[in-house]
Amino acid sequence: MHAVRLHTFGPAESLVHGPAGDPAPGPGQVRIAVAAAGVHVADTVQRSGSADGPYALPELPAIPGREVAGTVDALGEGTDPAWLGRRVVAHLGTAPAPGGYAELAVADADRLHALPEGLAEERAVAMIGTGRTALGILGFTELSPDDVVVVTAAAGGLGSLLVQYAKNAGATVVGLAGGPAKTAHVRALGADLAFDYTLPEWDEYARTALWSRTATVVLDGVGGAVARAAVGLLGPGGTHLVFGWASGEGGPLALSPAELAERSLTSRNVLGPAMLERFGGGLRGLRHLEEESLAQAAAGKVVPVVHCFPLAQAAAAHRALEERRTMGKVVLVP
Incomplete structure (x- = not known):
């Protein structure tokens, strides 16, 4: 596969697109053939090497990205076989380098959501993290x-x-x-x-x-x-x-x-501990927000705005986001 790696902390050009080994799903995991990967402001902070962001700095080289949508193409041991071949979206969690900026990404099966019919992958990626945050904010x-x-x-x-x-x-x-x-x-x-x-x-x-x-x-x-x-x-x-x-x-x-x-x-x-506490703590509360945000987008009640870049142009996507030249959710498309 091809992926975007962060080799050194610094400017957007520190993100380099190139060949990488295919990841293998572990027990209870799936591998997703990525059709869309979300880019977040927190990604740019982490890439810069700043300790002010919400996530720990990863060991380098690392593949950033914590929001992906695509099709399950491989299963780990003990994973429900019904997931194979399904269109899904997932937030990959808070690990320092979740691996979303890639053609293939691994996700825990309990983080998956089946994509609602008619909801495109790039719009689903806009809802799985950013959409849940919007609903969480309004919950206050x-x-x-x-x-x-x-x-x-x-x-x-x-x-x-x-x-x-x-x-x-x-x-x-x-x-x-x-x-x-x-x-x-x-x-x-x-x-x-x-x-x-x-x-x-x-x-x-x-x-x-x-x-x-x-x-x-x-x-x-x-x-x-x-x-x-x-x-x-x-x-x-x-x-x-x-x-x-x-x-x-x-x-x-x-x-x-x-x-x-x-x-x-x-x-x-209202972010971080406050939102977790408000919605029951842990993954369960956030999952409810994810489900609701995806359902609202699928029903057309909200239309997520997306600004897409090719995966190979991840550095350009980061620059544009930092320079405030984008509108809507920034999404990488392999």
Whole structure:
């Protein structure tokens, strides 16, 4: 097979496409002929060698990638033979180098989901990790038609799903994105309002457009100045849910106890242990979110946006993601 290996920590060019040995499934595992592999911001952090990401650094050389979809072509000992030949999608877990950036990948059978009929592999990959995260974030709030929801990075893989889920709940959605092409894309996803956060005083335009209304929820994966301005749109009793800090401006936005109390705001980081605890802990809770996200995509309730690159261009995919030149979930296609 061919795979993308990380040989040294550093820039995107550290990812090298080339021949590699075929992996063999162990007991209770399957091998998947990969049709689509997901790329995550966390992959770029790990590739750089930073210890600030959610996953441990792997021993090198390593094959990154933790989201794959394709067809089961081999079984390990004791694995249910019914999986052979089935179209599946799986999140490969939190191992430092799960091996998804490849033509063949090994997965534990208990992580598999049969692909719903009519759901393409690249869209399924967008739902198995990013989709479950979107549902997990929304599990910390109960959106209704009374809500005004601000979504930062609304043109990204996660943000584009949050926009759609919030609209499905009947909320008024304000999407933030960088540049006119992305804001147009956010409006096309269903956002009631979309603002270019690279423009000065975008938040003042947002206040004017909302008239007398204030935001009730900010879904924040950006942090920094954008998050600060977005939180400024919250009215008394508003909720700030943090799930990332893609701006790179010193981590998530931290609101002081005094500010929270003065404005009656709630601010919470909802990733990691908080989400696991919310949904029962461990793989079981996450699996429920995976099943629901795949079902919603198969039913057409949400349409995952994907930006595909050939597997051999994994380095270009990482560069584009880091430079914010992508819209939707970045996916590698062998």
